[in-house]
Amino acid sequence: xxxxxxxxxxxxxxxxxxxxxxxxxxxxxxxxxxxxxxxxxxxxxxxxxxxxxxxxxxxxxxxxxxxxxxxxxxxxxxxxxxxxxxxxxxxxxxxxxxxxxxxxxxxxxxxxxxxxxxxxxxxxxxxxxxxxxxxxxxxxxxxxxxxxxxxxxxxxxxxxxxxxxxxxxxxxxxxxxxxxxxxxxxxxxxxxxxxxxxxxxxxxxxxxxxxxxxxxxxxxxxxxxxxxxxxxxxxxxxxxxxxxxxxxxxxxxxxxxxxxxxxxxxxxxxxxxxxxxxxxxxxxxxxxxxxxxxxxxxxxxxxxxxxxxxxxxxxxxxxxxxxxxxxxxxxxxxxxxxxxxxxxxxxxxxxxxxxxxxxxxxxxxxxxxxxxxxxxxxxxxxxxxxxxxxxxxxxxxxxxxxxxxxxxxxxxxxxxxxxxxxxxxxxxxxxxxxxxxxxxxxxxxxxxxxx
Numbered sequence: 001x002x003x004x005x006x007x008x009x010x011x012x013x014x015x016x017x018x019x020x021x022x023x024x025x026x027x028x029x030x031x032x033x034x035x036x037x038x039x040x041x042x043x044x045x046x047x048x049x050x051x052x053x054x055x056x057x058x059x060x061x062x063x064x065x066x067x068x069x070x071x072x073x074x075x076x077x078x079x080x081x082x083x084x085x086x087x088x089x090x091x092x093x094x095x096x097x098x099x100x101x102x103x104x105x106x107x108x109x110x111x112x113x114x115x116x117x118x119x120x121x122x123x124x125x126x127x128x129x130x131x132x133x134x135x136x137x138x139x140x141x142x143x144x145x146x147x148x149x150x151x152x153x154x155x156x157x158x159x160x161x162x163x164x165x166x167x168x169x170x171x172x173x174x175x176x177x178x179x180x181x182x183x184x185x186x187x188x189x190x191x192x193x194x195x196x197x198x199x200x201x202x203x204x205x206x207x208x209x210x211x212x213x214x215x216x217x218x219x220x221x222x223x224x225x226x227x228x229x230x231x232x233x234x235x236x237x238x239x240x241x242x243x244x245x246x247x248x249x250x251x252x253x254x255x256x257x258x259x260x261x262x263x264x265x266x267x268x269x270x271x272x273x274x275x276x277x278x279x280x281x282x283x284x285x286x287x288x289x290x291x292x293x294x295x296x297x298x299x300x301x302x303x304x305x306x307x308x309x310x311x312x313x314x315x316x317x318x319x320x321x322x323x324x325x326x327x328x329x330x331x332x333x334x335x336x337x338x339x340x341x342x343x344x345x346x347x348x349x350x351x352x353x354x355x356x357x358x359x360x361x362x363x364x365x366x367x368x369x370x371x372x373x374x375x376x377x378x379x380x381x382x383x384x385x386x387x388x389x390x391x392x393x394x395x396x397x398x399x400x401x402x403x404x405x406x407x408x409x410x411x412x413x414x415x416x417x418x419x420x421x422x423x424x425x426x427x428x429x430x431x432x433x434x435x436x437x438x439x440x441x442x443x444x445x446x447x448x449x450x451x
Contacts, residue, residue, distance in 0.1 A: 008135075010134075011133065011134045011135040012129075012133050012134075012135050012136070013133060014128055014129055014131075014132035014133050015132060015133070015134065016132045018134055019131075019132050019133070019134050019137050020066070020067055022134050022138065023134075023137065023138070023141070024063055026138070026141055026142075026145075027059045027062045027063050027066070028055060028056075028059040029145055030059075030062065030141075030145065031054075031055050031058045031059045031062065032055050033145050033148045033149045033152065034104045034108065034148060035051065035054060035055060035058075036149070036152045037103065037104070037107070037148055037151060037152045037155070038086075038099070038100040038103040038104055039051075039090070039100075040152055040155050040156050040161065041103060041155060041160070041161055041162055042092070042096045042099055042100060042103075042161065042162055043161040043162070043163070044086070044090055044092045044096060044100075046089075046090045046091055046092075050089055050090055050091070051090070053089060054085055054086075054089050054090060057085065057089075058081070058082060058085055061078065061081050062078055065077055065078045075187055076187070079101050079105065079183060079187070082100065082101050082104070083097045083098060083100070083101050084097075086100045086101075094176065095172050095175055095176050095179070098176055098179040098180060098183070099162070099175075099179055101179075101183055102179045102182050102183050102186075105183055105186055105187060106182070106186055107148065107151070108144065108148070109186055111144045111147050111148065112140075112144055115140050115143045115144055115147070116130060116140055119136065119139065119140050119143075123136070171226060171230065178219050182219075299313070299314055299317055299329065303331055304331060304335060305334065305335055305336055306335040306336050306338070306339070306344065308344050308345075308348050309335050309338075309344070309347070309348060309351065312348045312351050312352050312355070313329075313351070313355075313372075316352070316355040316356070316359065317329075319359060320355075320359050320362070320370060323359065323363050323368070324363075324368055325359060325362050325363060325368040325369070325370055326368060326369050326370070327370045327371075327372060328369070328370070328371045328372070329372050329373075330371070330372070330373040330374070330375070331373075331374045332373070332374065332375040332376070333374055333375055333376040333383065335374060337376070337383070338383060338449065340451070341383070341431060341449050341450075341451045342429065342431075342432065342449050346425050346428075346429070347449075349421070349422075349425065350385075350422050350425060350434075350447060351385065353418040353419065353421065353422055354385075354387045354422070354445050354447070355370075355372075355387065356418065357389075357418060357419070357445075358370045358387050358388075358389035358443075358445075359389075361389050361390070361391040361392070361393075361443060362389045362390050362391070364391075364392045365390040365391065365392050367390050368390065369389065369390050370387065370388065370389045370390075371386070371387070371388040371389075371442070372385075372386070372387055372388075373385070373386040381450060381451050382448050382449060382450045382451065383448075383449040383451070384446060384447070384448060384449075385446070385447040385449075386444065386445070386446045386447075387444070387445045388442040388443065388444045388445075389442065389443055390441060390442060390443075391438070391442070391443040394438070394440070396438070396443070398436045398437070398438060401419050401436075402419045402420060402422070402423045403420065404420040422434065431449060431450040431451065432447070432448065432449055432450075433447075433448040433450070434446070434447050434448070435448065
């Protein structure tokens with residue numbers, strides 16, 4: 001009985017060294033449950049191996065920071081390493097990495113504040129005893145981890161997660177800055193609350209942390225609402241482009257239906273006379289109109305199933321069509337697969353530049369034709385985007401066109417920057433290659449995306 005009394009006395013007496021030793025295994029639990037929470041909220045998909053390495057490495061970092069570095073430096077080093085590990089080990093975006101730290105800090109801080117206060121009032125003990133007596137410290141810590149895990153299970157059950165995929169670059173920067181300021185504000189506020197815990201009234205502490213949490217919740221909600229409006233605007237723009245395509249398709253189909261009898265009679269005239277050469281010319285002209293209808297059918301969000309690529313492609317198609325340029329589209333892949341191997345923002349920049357150059361070159365030619373093909377080559381582990389166009393200047397240097405300020409256009413604003421910008425994108429991505437070639441009829445640009 002005396003042994004149990006001695007153990008109980010030891011566990012309920014402030015002992016910073018013993019608390020630090022006994023608390024070490026709980027760092028692994030801390031890192032694990034928080035990783036479950038933020039990876040579920042942010043929908044971070046990674047391998048089990050990466051998660052295991054993250055938990056082990058981050059736990060040892062937390063132990064070393066806690067025991068060998070003073071407050072608040074250990075907190076900021078811990079946060080910095082957490083952001084880096086989420087970014088480079090779990091392969092999350094920079095924004096999700098910062099949000100991971102924000103979620104972990106904000107939820108843990110609020111839970112720690114309320115649970116500590118609850119036990120301080122329940123057991124009628126001073127703050128020092130709660131912090132450094134092993135029993136009270138372990139009890140409060142397990143309560144916090146239990147709440148975090150329960151929150152994770154609820155979020156997983158309702159399949160709630162934050163979607164950042166369609167966020168614009170401007171909104172991402174605002175969100176990133178807001179998150180960074182939130183981390184600094186919460187850490188500073190929580191440190192002040194801990195420092196003045198003995199003198200600060202409970203009501204003031206609760207009001208402070210709740211008002212700060214409410215402020216950031218409203219800020220994030222406003223940013224998400226703004227992003228939702230931007231997404232809706234993009235959808236409306238996409239719908240307008242598609243309506244324009246449908247109108248053209250409808251007009252062409254009506255034209256074919258109206259002229260079908262005349263077309264058949266024209267064919268019959270050549271057949272009756274046995275004029276095979278004339279029939280071939282007539283067929284080629286008819287085929288051009290048929291191809292135009294087929295291309296309009298392909299210019300659909302269900303075929304070009306990535307919204308960003310669809311908007312760029314539709315805009316360029318209608319611009320070419322208004323200039324009398326025939327565009328032949330061939331799409332033999334799921335364009336959403338590109339997102340895993342190239343930033344869609346960079347891909348659409350390259351697509352837009354190549355299409356603009358193709359249109360400007362084809363418009364000068366008697367035969368105004370552009371071929372655009374998207375396909376996947378499984379055997380060579382790559383995606384291909386090929387843009388071919390008729391061109392007038394047969395002596396063009398396929399190396400010089402990538403130089404800054406080089407242009408075949410005379411005195412145009414920002415001319416000569418397009419292909420130079422493409423080359424800068426290629427330099428930033430080691431899985432991209434652009435193959436340029438030409439023949440007597442077509443100028444060819446082939447973007448290769450390896451996986």
